[in-house]
Amino acid sequence: MAILKKQSKVSDEIPSASMADIAFLLLIFFLVTTVFPKDRGLPIVLPEEQEEVEISQRNILHININPDGSVGVRRGDSQNESFHRPHQIQQVWRQEVAQNPNLIAGVRTHPDAPHRFMIQVLDALQMANAERISLQMGEG
Amino acid sequence: MSLKGGGLERKSKASDQIPSSSLADIAFLLLIFFMVTTVFRTEADRPIEWPEAEATQQIDETRDNIMYIWVERDGDIWINDRLVAMDQVADLVAPRWVESGRRLRISLRADAEAPYRYIDAVQREIQRAGAIYVVFATDLERRMQRERR
Secondary structure, three states, X not given: OOOOOOOOXXXXXXXXXXXXXXXXXXXXHHHHHOOOOOOEEEEEEOOOOOOOOOOOHHHEEEEEXXXXXXXXXXXXXXXXXXXXXXXXXXHHHHHHHHHOOOOEEEEEEOOOOEHHHXXXXXXXXXXXXXXXXXXXXXXX | OOOOOOOOOOOOOOOOOOOOOOHHHHHHHHHHHHHHHOOOOOOOOOOOOOOEEOOOEEOOOOHHHEEEEEEOOOOOEEEOOEEEOHHHHHXXXXXXXXXXXXXXXXXXXXXXXXXXXXHHHXXXXXXXXXXXXXXXXXXXXXXXXXXXX
């Protein structure tokens, strides 16, 4: 009886042919599960509690947001209120701040006004580089 | 004068196949990119209509230092997948504010149509908790859309 010697065919190397397949599999897994964070918005710094500063009416621009989206603008030392659309505030602010660089925007929103209008006004103010903005709620 | 270099015709050596030896490298590179950038969802999004703003900017703070407060159209407040009563908001914000070393950013994700009274109430709660940095979450508005409006 002839003795057949079996030669070992097991390679001592890690098979690398399927490496790309494994990489692609993992790649597709991460592609599908990735959610890019949507952490964007309009930043604002709130005053600390009980931090109330008395400001001269001369340096305040009252911006009143009504429930229908009309925006009343009135200088602190005047009685005349002019009405605008929210995105026109950018123009108004630029004109007013050119006359008085110490101006503070006092945004007073009606409790029933949608959040959207306040955001539009805040957006307009930030686009016009307003830095001193105070957010308040008006009387209902 | 011969242009063909003395009659010797050069054979093109360029292969007509896409080189595949670097395929695995490319795959791994992309893989590593996605592994590094992936953030697994920690809380579910609430169904809100995002307000839009042109001045929208990225929050420059790490994800650990951002807290999300959802305000729905009917005034419901959601924090960390839980419905929260308005007067409990401050109790949830205060420990996070201290933990973050006074760096906490609060992303206020309010529905565009939510009445302002709820937004104001949440702001008061945030102030009561001592936190001061608030970001009104918005979607970036393209100028084109604005001109059409």
